[in-house]
Amino acid sequence: xxxxxxxxxxxxxxxxxxxxxxxxxxxxxxxxxxxxxxxxxxxxxxxxxxxxxxxxxxxxxxxxxxxxxxxxxxxxxxxxxxxxxxxxxxxxxxxxxxxxxxxxxxxxxxxxxxxxxxxxxxxxxxxxxxxxxxxxxxxxxxxxxxxxxxxxxxxxxxxxxxxxxxxxxxxxxxxxxxxxxxxxxxxxxxxxxxxxxxxxxxxxxxxxxxxxxxxxxxxxxxxxxxxxxxxxxxxxxxxxxxxxxxxxxxxxxxxxxxxxxxxxxxxxxxxxxxxxxxxxxxxxxxxxxxxxxxxxxxxxxxxxxxxxxxxxxxxxxxxxxxxxxxxxxxxxxxxxxxxxxxxxxxxxxxxxxxxxxxxxxxxxxxxxxxxxxxxxxxxxxxxxxxxxxxxxxxxxxxxxxxxxxxxxxxxxxxxxxxxxxxxxxxxxxxxxxxxxxxxxxxxxxxxxxxxxxxxxxxxxxx
Amino acid sequence: xxxxxxxxxxxxxxxxxxxxxxxxxxxxxxxxxxxxxxxxxxxxxxxxxxxxxxxxxxxxxxxxxxxxxxxxxxxxxxxxxxxxxxxxxxxxxxxxxxxxxxxxxxxxxxxxxxxxxxxxxxxxxxxxxxxxxxxxxxxxxxxxxxxxxxxxxxxxxxxxxxxxxxxxxxxxxxxxxxxxxxxxxxxxxxxxxxxxxxxxxxxxxxxxxxxxxxxxxxxxxxxxxxxxxxxxxxxxxxxxx
Numbered sequence: 001x002x003x004x005x006x007x008x009x010x011x012x013x014x015x016x017x018x019x020x021x022x023x024x025x026x027x028x029x030x031x032x033x034x035x036x037x038x039x040x041x042x043x044x045x046x047x048x049x050x051x052x053x054x055x056x057x058x059x060x061x062x063x064x065x066x067x068x069x070x071x072x073x074x075x076x077x078x079x080x081x082x083x084x085x086x087x088x089x090x091x092x093x094x095x096x097x098x099x100x101x102x103x104x105x106x107x108x109x110x111x112x113x114x115x116x117x118x119x120x121x122x123x124x125x126x127x128x129x130x131x132x133x134x135x136x137x138x139x140x141x142x143x144x145x146x147x148x149x150x151x152x153x154x155x156x157x158x159x160x161x162x163x164x165x166x167x168x169x170x171x172x173x174x175x176x177x178x179x180x181x182x183x184x185x186x187x188x189x190x191x192x193x194x195x196x197x198x199x200x201x202x203x204x205x206x207x208x209x210x211x212x213x214x215x216x217x218x219x220x221x222x223x224x225x226x227x228x229x230x231x232x233x234x235x236x237x238x239x240x241x242x243x244x245x246x247x248x249x250x251x252x253x254x255x256x257x258x259x260x261x262x263x264x265x266x267x268x269x270x271x272x273x274x275x276x277x278x279x280x281x282x283x284x285x286x287x288x289x290x291x292x293x294x295x296x297x298x299x300x301x302x303x304x305x306x307x308x309x310x311x312x313x314x315x316x317x318x319x320x321x322x323x324x325x326x327x328x329x330x331x332x333x334x335x336x337x338x339x340x341x342x343x344x345x346x347x348x349x350x351x352x353x354x355x356x357x358x359x360x361x362x363x364x365x366x367x368x369x370x371x372x373x374x375x376x377x378x379x380x381x382x383x384x385x386x387x388x389x390x391x392x393x394x395x396x397x398x399x400x401x402x403x404x405x406x407x408x409x410x411x412x413x414x415x416x417x418x419x420x421x422x423x424x425x426x427x428x429x430x431x432x433x434x435x436x437x438x439x440x441x442x443x444x445x446x447x448x449x450x451x452x453x454x455x456x457x458x459x460x461x462x
Numbered sequence: 463x464x465x466x467x468x469x470x471x472x473x474x475x476x477x478x479x480x481x482x483x484x485x486x487x488x489x490x491x492x493x494x495x496x497x498x499x500x501x502x503x504x505x506x507x508x509x510x511x512x513x514x515x516x517x518x519x520x521x522x523x524x525x526x527x528x529x530x531x532x533x534x535x536x537x538x539x540x541x542x543x544x545x546x547x548x549x550x551x552x553x554x555x556x557x558x559x560x561x562x563x564x565x566x567x568x569x570x571x572x573x574x575x576x577x578x579x580x581x582x583x584x585x586x587x588x589x590x591x592x593x594x595x596x597x598x599x600x601x602x603x604x605x606x607x608x609x610x611x612x613x614x615x616x617x618x619x620x621x622x623x624x625x626x627x628x629x630x631x632x633x634x635x636x637x638x639x640x641x642x643x644x645x646x647x648x649x650x651x652x653x654x655x656x657x658x659x660x661x662x663x664x665x666x667x668x669x670x671x672x673x674x675x676x677x678x679x680x681x682x683x684x685x686x687x688x689x690x691x692x693x694x695x696x697x698x699x700x701x702x703x
Binding site (some may be wrong): 307308317318 | 537540557
């Protein structure tokens with residue numbers, strides 16, 4: 001009895017000592033790493049001279065975070081994780097899934113439906129703008145784009161680094177056609193989708209024989225070509241100035257959101273004038289479009305074409321030997337994925353009222369792809385969660401003004417966006433190498449549906 | 463000659479400039495099990511792939527059921543009901559056993575799926591136990607069963623099997639070969655088999671071809687070749703199971 005307590009005590013003492021040692025070591029490493037990047041800063045003063053600023057305070061904060069973080073990890077976090085792991089392996093794994101987990105998607109959709117009225121109630125009509133527009137619409141656009149790309153990358157397994165090209169095609173289709181010919185949004189939405197799908201096929205044809213890395217490079221180039229055409233074809237696209245004054249969408253032509261229109265939405269309902277109503281309308285519009293994408297994806301997965309996509313991802317030669325035409329299978333994947341990109345693009349144009357090539361840079365493609373990979377390729381729920389975390393997280397950074405009190409008035413949290421993005425990706429990939437939801441639901445089963453775990457398979461296969 | 467199902471006539475196939483098949487003539491009649499044996503690199507798998515149109519024969523022709531299929535793309539050849547269990551099995555690793563079988567039935571758009579899947583499950587009861595498991599997590603023997611099962615789901619007139627014994631224990635090989643024999647006897651399924659395991663293949667087959675360096679050097683009934691001293695020396699001595 002006394003012996004065991006002794007060992008426990010000595011183990012605890014050892015642990016604290018080790019944690020202290022590792023904490024100090026981490027601090028030294030952080031000091032070495034950040035002394036030039038953070039501790040010293042060069043700026044120009046008013047006479048254009050280079051001035052060296054010393055920021056020892058900020059450097060100290062970085063070092064302290066590293067040291068304390070390491071100390072806490074070793075002393076508390078790792079033991080508790082180990083204990084949890086041991087406890088988890090002891091208890092039976094066959095616990096019934098909770099109600100929340102089983103009905104996650106239904107609950108999420110219901111929450112999204114009541115989200116705008118809730119925000120209006122909480123923050124007032126004008127105050128809800130930020131929450132509905134910056135968070136709601138922004139995130140849903142990325143959810144839709146990622147779900148669209150998921151058809152190409154997650155289901156058909158064709159790595160597409162130029163997805164933003166179809167987004168651009170959709171946006172410019174709406175922007176230019178509505179300005180030149182005065183067509184309404186509801187006419188141009190399907191048209192933009194069809195045009196984007198058409199471009200998807202144009203991309204698809206030359207890359208039919210390519211796979212993996214080679215395919216990725218060509219799609220990357222394709223995305224850049226579209227952007228450069230938009231910049232340089234100035235007579236049509238007005239180049240880098242972009243297209244502005246894009247007409248707003250209306251509620252199926254019944255109510256308009258133009259301030260001067262007689263059938264203005266706010267006037268019709270006797271509400272005070274506010275742009276918030278338009279944003280709320282747009283929120284429901286993008287929600288509907290995103291849900292359409294999800295619905296089509298779910299339906300297609302159960303149809304022969306969806307099964308063929310998934311089989312194509314697994315093994316192209318086996319596909320052909322089973323009588324599947326891989327050419328049409330690939331082209332449909334490209335064009336259907338592109339079509340949803342086009343829908344999202346025309347929505348983007350309607351929301352911004354302004355499009356320019358700057359919105360369609362490679363970084364956008366990379367972010368969309370990152371969301372798909374982080375969420376778990378092929379998993380709709382995982383991708384939605386990843387989009388919320390990634391896009392919502394960066395939006396949240398803008399809100400963190402209190403950080404200025406810590407780091408000084410010059411500190412702009414948005415600038416650290418990509419840093420945190422990268423960090424989050426590393427963390428997710430270390431802990432969940434197959435994304436948030438690494439399992440895949442089989443589309444066919446005899447008696448019971450059983451999620452197929454992603455464990456024990458290679459990355460990218462699991 | 464009306465009962466000839468597959469006829470390969472003077473086929474030459476190239477990989478780039480390298481000639482892999484140098485004028486091969488092979489014939490498979492309806493209801494037969496025909497095997498093709500030979501050393502590594504003899505061109506056995508190439509011949510099988512040429513029948514499937516990938517790669518296509520540069521000269522010569524492949525006639526299936528009276529139709530020239532030499533220049534058809536692979537998926538159209540498959541639609542003529544030539545099903546293949548390819549070398550290395552090539553099942554879909556992330557899809558379940560059940561879904562893999564579904565993929566095999568895509569030709570008829572799952573019209574006969576339910577009755578056919580029961581047949582496969584009686585033939586390979588192991589697959590029934592494993593039906594909701596991912597293909598990639600099956601053992602080698604089970605994967606081979608799945609690969610053959612998936613090919614059978616297409617209701618083939620001709621089943622091509624490329625090295626079904628590859629990397630499997632003798633007992634499992636026996637099980638699979640018994641299943642092939644059973645299919646041939648009860649349903650009259652025509653099988654064209656490529657094998658390294660010459661002894662098992664020759665015992666199973668009605669007729670066989672021996673291939674060396676891209677050419678067929680010998681042919682005859684399975685029994686004849688088993689007794690042939692040259693074949694014994696080259697492929698059987700020391701290799702008997």
